[in-house]
Amino acid sequence: MSAxxxxxxxxxxxxxxxxxxxxxxxxTAAVALEHPLPGQLPGAPIIPKxxxxxxxxxGAYGEVWLARDAVGNYRAVKVVRRSSFQDSAPxxxxxxxxxxxxxxxxxxxxxxxxxxxxxxxxQGFFYYIMELGDCEQQGRKVVPESYCAKNxxxxxxxxxRLPVQECLHLAMELAEALHYLHSRHLIHRDIxxxxxxxxxxxxxxxxxxxxxxxxxxxxxxxNLGTEGFIAPEGPGTASADVYSLGKLIYEAAxxxxxxxxxxxxxxxxxxxxxxxxxxxxxxxxxxxxELSSRYASAAEFQADLMQLNDRLYGGGLRSGA
Numbered sequence: 102m103s104a105x106x107x108x109x110x111x112x113x114x115x116x117x118x119x120x121x122x123x124x125x126x127x128x129t130a131a132v133a134l135e136h137p138l139p140g141q142l143p144g145a146p147i148i149p150k151x152x153x154x155x156x157x158x159x160g161a162y163g164e165v166w167l168a169r170d171a172v173g174n175y176r177a178v179k180v181v182r183r184s185s186f187q188d189s190a191p192x193x194x195x196x197x198x199x200x201x202x203x204x205x206x207x208x209x210x211x212x213x214x215x216x217x218x219x220x221x222x223x224q225g226f227f228y229y230i231m232e233l234g235d236c237e238q239q240g241r242k243v244v245p246e247s248y249c250a251k252n253x254x255x256x257x258x259x260x261x262r263l264p265v266q267e268c269l270h271l272a273m274e275l276a277e278a279l280h281y282l283h284s285r286h287l288i289h290r291d292i293x294x295x296x297x298x299x300x301x302x303x304x305x306x307x308x309x310x311x312x313x314x315x316x317x318x319x320x321x322x323x324n325l326g327t328e329g330f331i332a333p334e335g336p337g338t339a340s341a342d343v344y345s346l347g348k349l350i351y352e353a354a355x356x357x358x359x360x361x362x363x364x365x366x367x368x369x370x371x372x373x374x375x376x377x378x379x380x381x382x383x384x385x386x387x388x389x390x391e392l393s394s395r396y397a398s399a400a401e402f403q404a405d406l407m408q409l410n411d412r413l414y415g416g417g418l419r420s421g422a
Contacts, residue, residue: 138171146180148228149219153178154245160308162195167248168230175243176216177233177250179308183225196220196227198287202309203229205285211278213298213307234298234307241301253304253353254295262356265376269410271297272350274304276403279346282306283339283399290336292345293327293359294352329359333390343396347387354380362388379409 138152145153151168158165163181170176186192196218203215213231220227235241237251249255253271257263263271275297282289289306296308326336332344348359354377383405389395396402 138169140169146224146226146228147221148178148180148230151176151178151230155248157248157250158308162308165308167233167243167245169245175233175245177231178228179231180226180228199227199229199309202287205282205287206309209278209281210303211274211281211305213300213305213309215309231307232300234300234305235302251299252295252307253297253299253349254293257294257352257356263353265354265380266414268350268354269380269406269413271304271353272346273403273406273410275306275346275349276399276406278306279342280399280403283342288337288339289342289345291326291330292342292349293330294349297349329362334392339398340392340395343387343399343402344389346399346402347384350380351384351388354384376413379413383409 137147138150140152140154141147142153142155145156145166148166148168150171153166153168155167156164157167157177162185163179166178166180168176168178181192181195183189183192199215199218203218206212206215213234215229215231217230218227219229233243233250235251236243236247237249237255238247262268279289279292289309291308292306296306297304298307299305326341326345330345330348332338332341334341336345348362351357351362352359383402386394386405387396387402396405
């Protein structure tokens with residue numbers, strides 16, 4: 102009898118395992134629409150579990166919003182719309198680049214972490230949620246009404262140029278982060294001062310909308326990058342990123358626009374300033390128009406910066422410190 106009861110119980114269990122769960126909706130059930138959180142700016146895109154409070158940046162590749170999540174954390178959200186592109190190929194490429202970059206972004210202190218990537222095909226955009234940078238006035242304290250992200254471009258507008266020691270520290274940090282990015286077979290393609298933000302005082306590569314896999318370079322016919330920072334051979338390679346970083350350090354050290362870069366006038370005007378002249382020699386090599394004369398990698402660039410730092414300051418500031 103016990104064997105018979107056991108056989109009946111087994112049949113019942115099998116039947117239950119094959120039956121659809123009562124709590125599961127049928128395959129054709131509609132997904133509930135996402136409702137914005139309190140504080141959402143009217144007309145702003147709807148991002149799940151976040152309220153978009155205001156726009157804090159806009160460019161050719163999307164708009165960045167100040168956002169607050171459901172538990173009160175402040176984030177930056179970048180929204181990239183399909184309508185910003187003439188066809189779907191570069192839009193799809195941007196999405197692939199972000200997907201590839203996201204796990205890497207969380208593994209180096211010189212890269213702004215991407216916390217989540219999503220898309221809204223109905224509205225025709227994808228988005229990614231990032232760590233929020235320091236406020237220009239309040240540091241890590243966020244006051245939504247007055248928040249303004251601290252970036253290197255605004256710092257140079259305010260201060261003119263950075264002291265050599267501070268500039269060396271910045272250059273070493275960014276060269277290390279760029280080498281790390283390249284070692285993961287990704288390139289940035291739009292390195293410039295406004296794309297360097299500070300988080301807890303740490304400089305980080307931000308606005309990663311142009312990051313893409315090295316294997317995809319050359320597929321986009323659009324003129325990428327920013328005037329003054331684009332290598333003579335064009336963007337899209339690790340060497341071109343090194344050139345752009347060299348121009349960024351030029352602006353930071355000399356207080357001049359990258360579009361005004363000139364080797365001869367630079368050398369004459371800085372005569373007598375020995376520390377700056379030594380840094381200038383490194384900048385000149387990074388910005389060589391000929392590939393054969395330029396640093397072969399960000400690691401080589403970083404090594405020369407660290408050696409100069411050791412000579413001038415005894416290693417008091419080292420990359421990653």
